[in-house]
Amino acid sequence: MPPSPRARHARQVFLVLFAVVALAKMLVAWRLPLFVDEAFYWLEGQHLAPAYSDLPGLTAWLARLGVEVGGQSKLALRLPFLLLSMWVPWLVVRITTREFGERDGWIAGTLALVLPLAGSLGLLALPDAAMAVATLLCVDAGAKLLRRIDAASALELALGLAMGALSHYRFIAVIGVGFVALLLLADGRRALRDVRVWTAIAFGAAAWAPLVAWNFDNADAGLRFQLVDRHPWSFHVDGILFVAIQALLVTPVLFVAMILAAKRGLAENESPRRYFAWLGALVVLGFFVLGFFADTERVSFHWPLPGYLALLPLVPMIMSRWSRLGRVLLWTTSGAGLALVLGYYIAVSVPGLRAHAAAEKWYPSNFAGWRDLSAAVEEVRAGMPAGTRVVADNFKVGAELGFAMGDSAIPVLDHPLNHRHGRAPQLRLWNLETAGRTDWGDAPVLLVVGASEVRYRELLAHFHALCEKVGPLPPPRVLNIDHGRQRFMLFALEGRPAPDATCTAPAMAWVERPASGAVASGTLEVSGWAFKDGVGLQRVELLLDGRPVGEVDYGLRNTGVAAYWGISNDPRHPMVGFRGRVDLTGVEPGRHWLGLRLHGADGSVEDWSEQPLVVER
CATH class of the missing domain: 2.60.40.650 (Immunoglobulin-like)
Known part of the structure; x- marks a missing residue:
């Protein structure tokens, strides 16, 4: 049966918007400065392993694939993640079309394009793109298994579970909620009694083996960081901001539509629709509760994205009951939200705009100054003796300089930042953590210090700690990026200091x-x-x-x-x-x-x- 005119129109809108968003993301990814986590994932990719201290292996493998195929550039590094992100709206289209019809499928796919958290996936070489694809594969397979159990659906489930296991510790939440959602449905309990489903689950569980082995060999350092060290696990009222923040990030009208979609989906008779509603609602509510007890220092606003992706197939059903004004408001606000997110990344890419924001709380320090720093390092090192080693005082500086200079072996001093981000164990495994002058002997060293990475009240103590490791600090080459909001210091260290020398900072x-x-x-x-x-x-x-x-x-x-x-x-x-x-x-x-x-x-x-x-x- 040929598609209806309304379905054809929805398809045309999706295809045009998909092309526009894909082109915009490619241009932004080409211009956007390298984020510090991306640089570290590049570094992990240069030291290939089944798993790492902060993540399973997939993100590092994709980063390595990108630069191997496309060369040492930001766009090449991000390209595998961009391609994965472009798969997300098509998966939403496929799931929704099967359950609700072709027109709703194209509408849901378009919503996936304009949903800011989903539409901006892939701009950075981060695990979220792969995790989103893994989530949708599991959602798709689960919905099909509720109707009929077959080998193809079980295989898709196995692929999604394995991909998620190789993406991030956080995918455990998707697995747990998905299992609960199946248990809440009679058809789900029937599916869980089938050996083919358990074979798929076993395959997915096996994909966690490299991460389990890494933690077993390293005293559970990665697991302890993800589940214990980074979280206060004490009640704090900041969690109440979750709803407001998520409403802004999802965009308010679409956020309301998702709430209504979850409520309507739970009242449906068909198991797949209730499955979408349970999965989406439990993921979002689970992270809401977690927000009252978990880490608030690092970015966590993107954590509920798997829940929103599960709810997207239900949203066109809600939109069809709205007035024209309501639908226009939804599309307008969602499109504006995506434009604002892309606009933020564009602003980060413009030095003048970034410098203007130097005094603002939202200043993007993790994007700023790395090109200028690498140029300054090359300039200073050129005036030092041949064979001068570059040493970074923290993992951010080491990874960013490593990417810029094509050097995956820049040593890094022990630094609180390395521990706070769970990277210290990995640096030790690579033998890239250095104790200072005791390791260098009399060799000349260019020490690069990220002064703005230390709280001001702790900065003098940090300088004194550097003195203990390397001796009195010579006059530095100071690099003030964006009026000093991002501040680096380059110290040319030549020879051993006197053992009783006073700390010069x-x-x-x-x-x-x-x-x-x-x-x-x-x-x-x-x-x-x-x-x-x-x-x-x-x-x-x-x-x-x-x-x-x-x-x-x-x-x-x-x-x-x-x-x-x-x-x-x-x-x-x-x-x-x-x-x-x-x-x-x-x-x-x-x-x-x-x-x-x-x-x-x-x-x-x-x-x-x-x-x-x-x-x-």
């Missing part, structure tokens, strides 16, 4: 007045403090938009600085305060950036991070 400073974002005109009063452990500071200059605008009176008494920092050994304490003025006459009205240039007694010159200042007439 980079300068520390704080502008107490004016406050960040202050509005000023005429003459601006500036005050604060600055010090440099080991040698002290000689003078402090004021900068406006990177240009010197005069010196401050440095050496004012401030007893609170030494008392706060405690371990500081600057010989000038407590005379580390400063005060000065900036004449803003003739400065163009608008936003400017106020900074400091710190001159050390050892000849070092370090530009401090800048803060925004609004100049008025």
Whole structure:
């Protein structure tokens, strides 16, 4: 039977939008700076293994495949993930068409394209694209098994379970909820009594073997990080924000439609439809409850995506009952949501826009500055002795530099960040964790430090810890990205330090007045403090938009600085305060950036991070 005119129109809309979204994603993926997790997955791909400390093996294997086929580029790295993401809407089309008809199938596929969490899959080389495909394979197979058990459906289930097992620990939630959803249905319980289904389940379970073996060989380090170390497992009220955040990310009208779809699906008589509703609702509600007890420091807004994908086939049924205005609102808000997400990634790719956001909370530090850093490293290393080794102080710097320089063997110092992200065990397995000068001997080393990766109140202690590992720190080459919001320091270390040498560290400073974002005109009063452990500071200059605008009176008494920092050994304490003025006459009205240039007694010159200042007439 030929498709109806409405089905043909829905198909045309889907195909046009699929082409537009695919092209847009390719362009964004080509321009978007490398995210730090992508860089680490590239590094894992360069050290192929069945499983890793933070993930099963599939993400690293796909990353390796991308660069092997397409060369050492961001787009090549992301290409396998982009291709997987393009499979997602087609799977939604297939599932929905079988259960609800062709027109609803194309509509659900179009919803998968504009759903921001699904439509933006594949832009980054992350495990979510493969996990989404695995989820839909399991959903499709489960729905078919509820109607009729056959070898093809069991095989699809096995493939989905295995792919999910190789994608992420988080896929355990999909498996658990899927099993519960089947148990809640009479047809599901019938399916679970069939040997073919259990054969598929056994095949999927076997895919967890590499990850189980890795944890067995490494004292459950990966499992402990995912289930224990990264989560506080104590109640916190932040979980209440889950609904608001998810409504924004799914887009409000579509979010309401999914809630109604789940409610309607649970009232249906047909098992597959109730299966979609149970699976989607339990996944989303499960992560909602988990949000009150789990990790809030790292990104987790994408965790419920498998639940939304399971609910998508039910949404066209709800939309068909809505007025034209309701449907227009759904499509408009969903399309706008996807455009905003893609627009965010485009903004991240534009240095000027990213720099403008340097003072904002949403500043994308994990995307920023890596190209400039690799260029600076090459420049500094060129002036050092032949054979100089590059060493990073944390896994982010090491992985990003590794990708940029094509070097998968950059050593990394032990760093709290490595442990906080579960990467320390893997670095040790690769023999890439270095203790410092005791490992290097007299060899020249270029140490690259990500200063902005450490909380400011912990930064001085971090510098002193570096002194213990490598000796007094020489004058650094300071690289301030986006007004210093992303800040790197390059230390050229040559030879062993004296065993009793005093710790010399980079300068520390704080502008107490004016406050960040202050509005000023005429003459601006500036005050604060600055010090440099080991040698002290000689003078402090004021900068406006990177240009010197005069010196401050440095050496004012401030007893609170030494008392706060405690371990500081600057010989000038407590005379580390400063005060000065900036004449803003003739400065163009608008936003400017106020900074400091710190001159050390050892000849070092370090530009401090800048803060925004609004100049008025």
